[in-house]
Amino acid sequence: GNSVTQMEGPVTLSEEAFLTINCTYTATGYPSLFWYVQYPGEGLQLLLKATKADDKGSNKGFEATYRKETTSFHLEKGSVQVSDSAVYFCALTTRSGGGADGLTFGKGTHLIIQP
Amino acid sequence: NAGVTQTPKFQVLKTGQSMTLQCAQDMNHEYMSWYRQDPGMGLRLIHYSVGAGITDQGEVPNGYNVSRSTTEDFPLRLLSAAPSQTSVYFCASSNGQGKGTEAFFGQGTRLTVV
Numbered sequence: 001g002n003s004v005t006q007m008e009g010p011v012t013l014s015e016e017a018f019l020t021i022n023c024t025y026t027a028t029g030y031p032s033l034f035w036y037v038q039y040p041g042e043g044l045q046l047l048l049k050a051t052k053a054d055d056k057g058s059n060k061g062f063e064a065t066y067r068k069e070t071t072s073f074h075l076e077k078g079s080v081q082v083s084d085s086a087v088y089f090c091a092l093t094t095r096s097g098g099g100a101d102g103l104t105f106g107k108g109t110h111l112i113i114q115p
Numbered sequence: 116n117a118g119v120t121q122t123p124k125f126q127v128l129k130t131g132q133s134m135t136l137q138c139a140q141d142m143n144h145e146y147m148s149w150y151r152q153d154p155g156m157g158l159r160l161i162h163y164s165v166g167a168g169i170t171d172q173g174e175v176p177n178g179y180n181v182s183r184s185t186t187e188d189f190p191l192r193l194l195s196a197a198p199s200q201t202s203v204y205f206c207a208s209s210n211g212q213g214k215g216t217e218a219f220f221g222q223g224t225r226l227t228v229v
Contacts, residue, residue, distance in 0.1 A: 008155070032214040043119070043205055043220035044158075051215035089157060093214055101146050101165055101211065102173065103218060105157035 002027045006090045006106035013080055014114055021075040021109045023064075023090035031092040033057075033066055033073040034103070038087045047075075047088070085113045117141045121206050121221035128196040128228045136191040136224050138206030144219075146211040147189040151175065151202040152223070158205065164189055165211065196228045 006023040013019060025031065032051045036044040048057030053068035062077045073090060090106040122137045140147065148163035150173075160173030164183040178200060180192040189208075193200060203225050207218040 004157075036220075041222075043222045044207075044218075045220065046217045049215055049217070051213075096211070096214060101148060101163045101209075102160055103150075103158070103207075105159075107155055107157040 002031070002092060002094060002104040004090050004092055004104055004106035006088075007109055008107050010110040010112055012112045012114065015082055016079045017113075019075070019077040019080045019084075019111070021088055021090075021111070023073045023075065023106060025071050025073065025090070025092050027071075027092055027094055029094035031094045033064070034091045034093075035062070035064055035073070035075050036089045036091055036105075038089065038108070040086070044089065080111075080113050082113045082115055085111055087111070119206055119208055119219050119221040121204075121224050123224060124222065126224060126226050128193070128226065130196060130198060130228060132196050134193050134196065136193075136204055136206075136226070138189045138191070138221060139187050140189075140206075140208040140219070141187065142208060142210070142219065143186060144208035144210050145186065146209045146216075147183065148173070148207045148218075149179070149181065149189070149191045150205045150207065152205060153202050161191065161204075193226075196226075198228045200226065201228045202226060 034049045035047040037047045048059040050057040050066035056065045091103045095102045149161040150158040162181040164170045206221045209218045
């Protein structure tokens with residue numbers, strides 16, 4: 001089956017610090033990989049994605065590279081802001097319908113950025 | 116820009132009661148699904164639908180029913196609520212055009228069963 005493992009946190013950083021949230025996966029088949037973000041009181045929204053090996057997804061200063069050889073999709077940002085405080089979910093799917101017919105999620109990483 | 120709309124946002128039920136969580140999307144998406152979010156568990160798929168009249172079970176379907184009579188709506192029914200169903204429920208939709216398709220999520224329904 002499919003599974004996603006990510007550091008759970010909470011992760012507390014100071015503003016302008018470098019961020020890495022590790023994500024590794026196992027999958028039956030060739031997955032697409034995603035990072036979703038959940039701000040307080042809201043639903044999840046897509047942060048970035050990658051659909052094949054060596055692809056780099058990027059958005060809002062965040063980046064993640066699809067590493068097939070290490071089955072990883074680590075999230076990075078060079079300088080975090082207080083507004084980045086949220087819960088971050090790594091996810092994958094091997095289904096043809098993409099997100100709404102079966103995403104497998106990690107447990108989520110709660111990120112807290114202090115001014 | 117409504118996107119995916121869930122109602123209600125909060126609900127308290129007594130054990131054994133039934134209720135329906137509503138989900139509607141205005142993006143003409145074929146694919147819709149329900150997830151539950153529990154502390155330390157991430158999100159887990161309950162049921163999903165790939166089009167009107169077609170539904171299937173996800174990872175944790177027991178205690179829940181779904182139907183899809185229109186493209187827009189995908190209600191989730193709890194037949195006899197149990198405390199183990201206390202959770203936050205999210206509805207999602209996507210256009211189903213390949214594995215890289217983005218899923219759009221509603222804002223969630225926080226359900227407490229006492």
